Amino acid sequence: MTLSLYQRLSISLLIVFVVILIVFIFWSQSIEQRMRYQSEQSLHLSLAANLARDNPLLQQGVYDHKALKNLFHTLMVLGPAFEFYYLDDQGNILTHSADPSLVKRDKVNLEPLLQLTQNRAQLPIYGDDPRHLSRQKIFSAAPVFNGINLKGYLYVIVAGEKYDSAVASSRQIRQSEYSIAILVFAIVLLFIIMLCLFRYFTNPLRQLIRDMNLVQKEGFNQVELVPNNWQKNSYSEVHQLGFVFQNMIQTINQQFSQLKNIDENRKTLLADLSHDLRTPLSSIQGYIETIAISDKNLTEQQKQTFIGTALRCTKQLKKMIDQIFELAHLDKGDVSMTYEEFNLLELLYDVKAKFELAANEKSISIKVEAKVSGNQIIKNDIGKIERVLSNLIENALRHSSSGGEIILSIETKGTDSFMVKVKDFGTGISDEDIPYIFDARYRGSNATKGNNERGGLGLAICKKLLSLMNEEISVESVLGQGSCFSFNIKSR
Numbered sequence: 293m294t295l296s297l298y299q300r301l302s303i304s305l306l307i308v309f310v311v312i313l314i315v316f317i318f319w320s321q322s323i324e325q326r327m328r329y330q331s332e333q334s335l336h337l338s339l340a341a342n343l344a345r346d347n348p349l350l351q352q353g354v355y356d357h358k359a360l361k362n363l364f365h366t367l368m369v370l371g372p373a374f375e376f377y378y379l380d381d382q383g384n385i386l387t388h389s390a391d392p393s394l395v396k397r398d399k400v401n402l403e404p405l406l407q408l409t410q411n412r413a414q415l416p417i418y419g420d421d422p423r424h425l426s427r428q429k430i431f432s433a434a435p436v437f438n439g440i441n442l443k444g445y446l447y448v449i450v451a452g453e454k455y456d457s458a459v460a461s462s463r464q465i466r467q468s469e470y471s472i473a474i475l476v477f478a479i480v481l482l483f484i485i486m487l488c489l490f491r492y493f494t495n496p497l498r499q500l501i502r503d504m505n506l507v508q509k510e511g512f513n514q515v516e517l518v519p520n521n522w523q524k525n526s527y528s529e530v531h532q533l534g535f536v537f538q539n540m541i542q543t544i545n546q547q548f549s550q551l552k553n554i555d556e557n558r559k560t561l562l563a564d565l566s567h568d569l570r571t572p573l574s575s576i577q578g579y580i581e582t583i584a585i586s587d588k589n590l591t592e593q594q595k596q597t598f599i600g601t602a603l604r605c606t607k608q609l610k611k612m613i614d615q616i617f618e619l620a621h622l623d624k625g626d627v628s629m630t631y632e633e634f635n636l637l638e639l640l641y642d643v644k645a646k647f648e649l650a651a652n653e654k655s656i657s658i659k660v661e662a663k664v665s666g667n668q669i670i671k672n673d674i675g676k677i678e679r680v681l682s683n684l685i686e687n688a689l690r691h692s693s694s695g696g697e698i699i700l701s702i703e704t705k706g707t708d709s710f711m712v713k714v715k716d717f718g719t720g721i722s723d724e725d726i727p728y729i730f731d732a733r734y735r736g737s738n739a740t741k742g743n744n745e746r747g748g749l750g751l752a753i754c755k756k757l758l759s760l761m762n763e764e765i766s767v768e769s770v771l772g773q774g775s776c777f778s779f780n781i782k783s784r
Contacts, residue, residue: 300493308485313478320474326416375449377422381442385422397422405433405445421449500534507541569612572605579605615749619732622756629673629760631784636677636710637668640700643681647689655694658685663703670708670783676757677781680765681714683750684777688716691775708783717774726767730755 376389383402388395397420404419406412408431418428432448579602583595590598621627637660644658651658662668681700688698699715721729732752758765758779769775 304489305482305486308489309478309482312481313474316474316477375423377447377449378436379445379447381444383445386444388422390423395422396425400447402445404428404431405447408433409435419447419449496531496534500537503534503537503541569609572609572612575605576602576609612749615753619749619753619756622753622760627760629784630675631671632674633669633671634674635668636670636712636781637662637664637702639674639678640681640702640712643678643685644700646682647685650689651698654689654692654696656689656692656696656698658698658700661699661701663701664710665704668702668710670710670781672781672784673761676760680754680757680779681712683754684714687750687777688714688718688775691720692716692718705780710781711778712781713776713778715774715776720771720773721767721769721775722771726769729767730765 377385377400378387379400379402380386383400383405385395385398385400400420400422404417408417408419416430419431419433421427421429430450432450434446435442436444436446579598583590583598587595640660640662644660647658685698685700692698696717699713701713701715703711703713705711730751732749754777755765761781761784763780763782765777765779767775767777
């Protein structure tokens with residue numbers, strides 16, 4: 293179960309407070325009790341020895357247990373906190389000062405007595421309490437001899453039942469004092485711990501607020517945030533929120549950069565296209581105005597020449613406008629793919645036949661070379677592949693001289709995969725131009741200038757179409773010797 297920030301703070305404070313309170317109470321009581329028992333036992337360490345030395349009954353080895361019991365009663369009157377027991381040399385209780393109904397043991401373990409009498413352990417030393425089956429108390433003890441023969445032990449409980457009752461009464465008074473001290477200490481300590489915990493848990497929140505204020509200060513424009521170790525899978529809602537916020541800002545920054553680049557490219561492209569469109573429009577306008585103004589002075593042949601030139605410029609203008617709309621459509625990103633089966637080699641021959649007339653007009657031959665094995669039937673978008681081939685052949689025709697040659701080739705690259713190439717022996721492309729020829733805004737140095745015809749957007753459209761099919765187009769070219777465009781086609 294995932295806990296909220298408030299719940300974690302509450303539980304943490306409660307646990308810390310309870311643990312501190314319990315530890316402090318037990319620690320203080322343990323220390324107080326140990327010090328008290330050590331003092332009591334040290335104070336009465338020689339009590340049993342003095343009684344055994346000074347009392348005639350004990351000096352003679354204790355034969356009269358009744359007389360010894362009366363002596364114990366007399367001593368208890370003088371010292372109500374003490375309980376007296378006489379043990380034999382095996383630890384069996386022979387007589388005592390207590391009420392017989394209250395004595396629960398018949399025997400006392402002698403090991404603690406030997407430790408006390410022989411100084412073999414540090415005080416306090418605890419011995420068996422005859423009034424309880426498992427409880428132990430501090431004591432004083434001394435051996436009783438008859439001559440040199442050990443007869444037993446005088447065993448004195450220093451803090452007896454009456455002592456415990458008196459201590460309990462006084463403890464209530466001290467307990468109230470302790471309670472006040474503990475309460476004050478706990479409140480102060482709790483306050484300090486609360487400050488530390490609140491700082492620990494709210495530090496990520498302060499970092500997040502700082503980042504948000506920075507974004508707001510920048511007017512929600514592109515801004516670089518100080519990296520924070522936001523944890524995506526943390527149980528802290530603040531860390532999760534910080535991670536999402538940081539990713540959001542990074543995404544916004546990327547979108548800002550993309551939009552900035554797109555806007556710059558758009559402005560440059562519009563400027564280039566405006567110039568390219570203005571050229572044929574100016575030519576058309578000029579020839580039409582010449583015909584309109586000097587109609588009577590022009591021969592029929594001149595009129596046909598002017599009209600033919602204007603018509604050619606009109607076709608060029610239409611072609612450029614069509615390419616602009618096609619490229620805009622591709623950039624929009626909502627182009628769908630239509631897959632169907634077709635023969636790739638037959639498609640090459642169809643495209644060749646489509647440009648046969650234009651090639652013959654320039655005395656350029658178009659050849660198809662097939663280096664394939666097996667079936668050339670593939671499943672792909674035939675319309676888009678045909679458009680790519682058409683643009684590449686148009687480009688080759690535009691940059692090939694009269695008497696030149698264009699080669700369409702196909703070779704097998706793998707199962708249902710083919711390499712298609714369009715090679716010409718025309719003007720070629722300089723090394724400086726090659727990296728930019730697929731850029732819609734770029735005008736190469738090899739553009740035909742004699743008739744003010746530009747290469748247009750054909751290569752940019754080719755790259756866009758192939759990218760839709762997850763393919764790349766490449767070019768190899770030598771300036772003055774020709775170019776070779778190549779791309780892969782796979783069955784989908």
